[in-house]
Amino acid sequence: MRKVYSLQIQYPEQTREFDSRLTKTGRRSLSHSISHSSTDSNSSGGSDAENPEDEVSPRDMQQINSKGNRDFCIKNIKLAGFGRREIELAEDEMTALMALRKAAQSEKPLAAAKIVGCTHITAQTAVLFETLMVLGAQCRWAACNIYSTQDEVAAALAEQVFAWKGESEDDFWWCIDRCVNVEGWEPNMILDDGGDMTHWIYKKYPHLFKKVKGIVEESITGIHRLHHLSKAGKLCVPAINVNDSVTKQKFDNLYCCRESILDSLKKTADIMFGGKQVAVCGYGEVGKGCSAALKAMGSIVYITEIDPICALQACMDGFRLAKLGDVVRQVDMVITCTGNKNIVVREHMDLMKNGCVVCNMGRSNTEIDVNSLRTPELVWQHVRAQVDHIIWPDGKRIVLLAEGRVLNLSSSTVPIYVLSITATTQALALIELFNAPEGRYKQDVYLLPKKLGNNAMDFQNSILKQTHTNEICVCLPA
Numbered sequence: 367m368r369k370v371y372s373l374q375i376q377y378p379e380q381t382r383e384f385d386s387r388l389t390k391t392g393r394r395s396l397s398h399s400i401s402h403s404s405t406d407s408n409s410s411g412g413s414d415a416e417n418p419e420d421e422v423s424p425r426d427m428q429q430i431n432s433k434g435n436r437d438f439c440i441k442n443i444k445l446a447g448f449g450r451r452e453i454e455l456a457e458d459e460m461t462a463l464m465a466l467r468k469a470a471q472s473e474k475p476l477a478a479a480k481i482v483g484c485t486h487i488t489a490q491t492a493v494l495f496e497t498l499m500v501l502g503a504q505c506r507w508a509a510c511n512i513y514s515t516q517d518e519v520a521a522a523l524a525e526q527v528f529a530w531k532g533e534s535e536d537d538f539w540w541c542i543d544r545c546v547n548v549e550g551w552e553p554n555m556i557l558d559d560g561g562d563m564t565h566w567i568y569k570k571y572p573h574l575f576k577k578v579k580g581i582v583e584e585s586i587t588g589i590h591r592l593h594h595l596s597k598a599g600k601l602c603v604p605a606i607n608v609n610d611s612v613t614k615q616k617f618d619n620l621y622c623c624r625e626s627i628l629d630s631l632k633k634t635a636d637i638m639f640g641g642k643q644v645a646v647c648g649y650g651e652v653g654k655g656c657s658a659a660l661k662a663m664g665s666i667v668y669i670t671e672i673d674p675i676c677a678l679q680a681c682m683d684g685f686r687l688a689k690l691g692d693v694v695r696q697v698d699m700v701i702t703c704t705g706n707k708n709i710v711v712r713e714h715m716d717l718m719k720n721g722c723v724v725c726n727m728g729r730s731n732t733e734i735d736v737n738s739l740r741t742p743e744l745v746w747q748h749v750r751a752q753v754d755h756i757i758w759p760d761g762k763r764i765v766l767l768a769e770g771r772v773l774n775l776s777s778s779t780v781p782i783y784v785l786s787i788t789a790t791t792q793a794l795a796l797i798e799l800f801n802a803p804e805g806r807y808k809q810d811v812y813l814l815p816k817k818l819g820n821n822a823m824d825f826q827n828s829i830l831k832q833t834h835t836n837e838i839c840v841c842l843p844a
């Protein structure tokens with residue numbers, strides 16, 4: 367007999383129970399997005415800006431949304447209908463987040479929360495954005511990455527969103543500034559992915575921290591920056607580290623990358639995987655995902671690792687351990703997944719064979735020393751979106767993807783189902799910090815309380831219980 371499960375979210379001074387039995391079984395949508403943003407890297411030889419409208423900076427446009435609001439800055443409001451369909455597709459797959467939305471919408475645990483967000487702006491984060499608003503929050507949002515914004519999704523939100531695909535560095539900071547530098551509105555929560563929003567507020571508007579109740583940070587880079595602030599005694603609000611939560615690492619880092627590495631490489635470099643020799647640097651969660659996918663496609667995978675446990679795991683999983691310097695002449699592809707700096711440096715790239723593909727699935731743009739390629743003797747040839755050939759004087763060329771930035775974020779769709787778990791974790795962390803009684807959290811960086819991680823899983827599992835077999839169901843907590 368199937369059990370009836372109920373979910374619990376702990377709020378300060380009270381316990382609220384939500385019924386997790388959702389009536390909607392719904393079809394499982396394609397986890398694969400149909401957006402132009404996500405597929406334009408697929409058009410061989412296509413330019414990044416084929417539409418004349420694309421030449422005009424959104425900063426120079428006057429746009430108005432259906433509610434008569436002008437307080438946003440995006441590429442093209444006319445894409446709103448298309449973006450809405452993308453968001454609806456994402457909602458179908460973001461079961462945990464939708465379950466949280468349904469369970470907590472009447473309680474409004476984020477009523478009076480004013481959240482500034484700096485995340486990727488995609489259909490999935492749009493579901494998070496809209497969930498936070500359903501739970502009572504007001505939000506202003508900028509992109510944390512200049513390439514990953516889905517313009518049609520930004521158009522569908524068109525509500526205090528400042529972001530478009532292909533922002534310049536100056537645009538990037540301008541958009542962040544527009545989120546915080548606004549008359550009559552001061553944020554009291556920060557949702558960050560990379561630490562740029564937090565950095566900007568510290569740098570330009572430190573007085574805002576008087577009202578901020580907490581920061582929820584998703585990325586390892588942002589966590590490093592928060593720890594740095596904390597060590598310097600400058601962190602003036604509590605922060606929750608979502609990046610190191612088990613729910614994110616075990617699902618987002620591993621399964622997301624396992625699914626999106628192949629898609630990214632196909633879309634950018636049109637690679638046949640079978641028989642290719644690949645060096646994967648780092649055998650953490652991301653490296654495990656990438657190498658498993660490539661091995662399954664018939665690639666011969668070499669792993670470079672500095673951690674003895676992860677190195678042994680690579681061996682136990684049937685991979686060949688190597689030093690990058692030892693295999694770099696023979697491999698067809700090098701993929702960095704370490705979260706570390708300067709993993710692939712100029713000396714490595716000088717040794718690579720003609721046509722070697724170099725890309726990064728790890729930390730921002732620091733793993734491949736791309737700056738070392740910007741020297742007069744090397745010619746850069748832009749081939750298509752996210753693909754550059756770097757040509758040596760003897761004619762040898764390497765294929766650099768996404769200019770060394772995180773490949774799958776700009777070139778692939780990401781499994782929405784997995785992102786849903788991370789997004790639910792972020793929402794629960796925001797609820798926790800916003801409602802925490804005085805003194806529960808100090809000015810420090812906290813790991814996600816285990817209870818909240820379990821709550822995120824409960825929301826996801828509540829749907830599994832409806833869609834999977836009884837054998838799976840019996841493993842789940844009652």
Ligand SMILES: NC(=O)c1ccc[n+]([C@@H]2O[C@H](COP(=O)([O-])OP(=O)(O)OC[C@H]3O[C@@H](n4cnc5c(N)ncnc54)[C@H](O)[C@@H]3O)[C@@H](O)[C@H]2O)c1
Pocket residue numbers: 585586587615618619622623647648649650651652653670671672673676703704705706709727728729730772773774775
């Ligand atoms: N592309 C994505 O979608 C995505 C998703 C999640 C995380 N990330 C990023 O990917 C990076 C890795 O994440 P993770 O969860 O796998 O981290 P992790 O800590 O589990 O794994 C990193 C591994 O790299 C190894 N390493 C570090 N320096 C090395 C070096 N010089 N040579 C060889 N190996 C080295 C470490 O020993 C470790 O085993 C992080 O920066 C993370 O933010 C990317």
